[in-house]
Amino acid sequence: MATAWELKSIPDPVIIRDLQNQLQIDPVLATLLVQRNIHTFDEAQRYFRPKLTELHDPFLMKDMEKAVIRFNHAIERGEKIVIYGDYDVDGTTAVSLFLNAARRYYPNIDFYIPDRFSEGYGVNSNAIDQIYEEGASLLFTLDCGIKSVGEIALAKKLGMDVIICDHHEPGEITPDAIILNPKQKDCPYPYKELSGCGVTFKFLQGVFVANSWNSQELIENLDLLTLSIAADIVPVTGENRIFCFYGMEQINQKKSTVIDLMFRQANKNYPVQLSDIVFSIAPRINAAGRIQHAAQIVELFTSDDLYEIEQKVQQINELNKERRFLDQQITFEAIQEMLSxxxxxxxxxxxxxxxxxxxxxxxxxxxxxxxxxxxxxxxxxxxxxxxxxxxxxxxxxxxxxxxxxxxxxxxxxxxxxxxxxxxxxxxxxxxxxxxxxxxxxxxxxxxxxRIEIDLEIDFDNIYAATDPGQGRLPKFIRILQQMEPFGPENMRPVFVTRNVFISDYRILKGEHYKFDFQQKGKPIRIEGIAFNFNEKFNEIEEAKPVDIVYSIGINRWNEKENLQLEIKDLRNTTIY
Missing domain, CATH: 3.10.310.30 (Diaminopimelate Epimerase; Chain A, domain 1)
Structure with a gap:
């Protein structure tokens, strides 16, 4: 099936020129920023240099004050608190973040992760009975609970109070509980796209503010929150961008032994990006719940025993290998059924x-x-x-x-x-x-x-502002890097360049292609990489120019950085 190329419309040139002058950048970069609704110097500063002080007041969220008061009452009375989380990345990181931040102030907090196979998604009645029998009087549901009307009613009947921290769409009827969910119709919280772990963070932020606890101890867990944002594919805008900006900083500084070991298992070089979490870390975390039980992820992220951490990371790597095998086998069978x-x-x-x-x-x-x-x-x-x-x-x-x-x-x-x-x-x-x-x-x-394309550019747009003689990446690329972290609603820019010749190529592992590109009439040669590209490559006529759609990446090898085009599509040029 042919993929349509959809070029975004060019914003108002007056706004582009004004921003270009304010920031002293070239028009291509100014256009990319205006496409992201950045029109002024101050907006650009907030985008490129987000600050934790720009996070919203957690008490703007509906029921936040009630939730914080009830939590503090539990602490005052010495009640047992149980937090119930989903078994995916968002749920397990939410539980881990809660435990890491709150247990140092109040240790009587336990957790419950349902078994994917025997219990399934969401809150279930058997779990409610077990949690009650083990003495809990306050139950939190993290990344779940917003549609568990009957199960929450059971918890209330047994005498437990319930606080829901969820980000999924509420139904017409909501549970009888204290609900923290910015997607409630009557919730005035200004940012609606938090992950489940993000809602949990906002609750804890409210607790830390109300109790004058050391906020830095909460901020130290932004790496976990960043994992949830990446894995749950929520927009990387607003507060999520702030969280990811500082969370990725922590990850690249190797603050978390667990995350660092997982990246090593995945053979990833630093600095890593949000997309590396999506493709390398999230599958490993999810593999625990897909093959065995996700509780071991919480145990891993809340452990300070290096030997235990190393052993569990290795176990999870083996589970991920098993997950890959099942994935391949069942995908083959599912495709056969689909075709029939x-x-x-x-x-x-x-x-x-x-x-x-x-x-x-x-x-x-x-x-x-x-x-x-x-x-x-x-x-x-x-x-x-x-x-x-x-x-x-x-x-x-x-x-x-x-x-x-x-x-x-x-x-x-x-x-x-x-x-x-x-x-x-x-x-x-x-x-x-x-x-x-x-x-x-x-x-x-x-x-x-379809592929959504930000702009049509020439190769000399990329190299036009290179610092001469310094052996560095072009200034254009260095500014693009500062637009990270990339994710939904702030995707890595996609470009199209026309009349490009493939001056050389080689095939890697039978299906990936390494290209040398040169645009017609221009001296610049740029490398490109395309994955799983046999079908696409066979459709083009060799020795004729092509139009290429790509994003710009950095190939890091032997402590060297080289610009590399990441090819998304190509086709023969129709207008020469």
Missing amino acids: DTGQQFSNVVYNDTWSKGVIGIVASRLVEKNNRPSIVFTKSNGVLTGSGRSIPQINLYDILSKCEEHVVQFGGHAFACGLTIEEERLELFKQSFDSALEFVFQAQDCSP
Whole structure:
């Protein structure tokens, strides 16, 4: 399926020129900033040099004062507190951050992570009973709980108070609890895109302020919060950008032994970027819950025993290898089932009762990559079908599932990723309903795969401001690096350059391509790398110029840094 190239519109040239003059930068960089709604020197300063003092007052969040007061009452009375977290990266980092920050002031805090296989996502009644029997009177739910109306009612009936720290979309009916969730319709908190760990941080920020505790002890955990932001694919804007800016600083200073060891296992060189967390660290953390139990992640991030840390990191690396094997095996089977089902025109819904519940979300992502349709992968668990869904950028999966609610026991999630449970006998009805709901969306808009391109540039735009004779990266690239951390709504800039000749190339591992590019009529030669590119490369006519779509990366090898284009797509030039 051909990928459409979608070039962003150029903002008002007057605004671009004004910002260019204020910052003394070239027009390409000024345009990139204006595209990100940065129009003034002060806005640019906040973007490039975010400050922790710019974080919002936590007490702007609805119910924050109630939550802090109830927590402090528990401390005064010596109550047992239990924090209940989801088993993914966001949930386990939220629990770890809570324990690391609060236990030094009040040690009577325990945690509970549900088993992915026997308990599933969210708060469950058996866990509530167990937590109550073990003496807890105050329960926190982190990165979950906003839709657990019945389970929270049970906790209240047993005499426990509940504080929910969640960031998922609330339903029409919310639990009878103290709720911290900026997505509540009547919550005045100005930033709505926090991760579950981010909401937890804001609660703890409120506690530290109210109790005059040492705030630096909370800030020391921003590396954990950064893991959650990267893994949960929330926007890297506003407060999340501030968190990530300082969290990545901590990670690159190797403040966390655990994170450093994980990067070493992944053979990553420093400095690392937010994308390295997404592709190298998050899968390792998730592997614990996908293969065994996610509680060991919390034990790892809250341990100060170096031997224990080294052993657990090695164990998790082995679990990640097992996860990869299952991923490959089940993906192959799911693709075969997808190809054999001709009844679904707008979706992929596949089911096999032997598939591991721990990797069906990853497999759903693979199906989306395969044919650009929203995909749900089901397996059987505890007598019902448990599914994990992924979507494409143009379609809000949560909204689509809302239209199929009559066939669903429960569901939750975000625009691009959801989890759900259905009865086995309703599978075919669900598939029909899901496909019909998507048909309307596909007919109303173009849902073909696309690459959004920031700007068209020439190679001499990249090198125009190079400091002569210093052997450094071009100034253009050094400023681009300062736009990090990159992530949703602040993505790494994507460029298109036309009339480029491939002066040389070589194939790596049978499917990756290393290129030397030279633009027609220009002396500059630049290296490029393209991954899994056989199909694309076979479509072009050699010896003819191409247009290339790319982002700009840095290849670090033997303590040297070289500019490298990361190729996303290419096609033969049509206008010479």
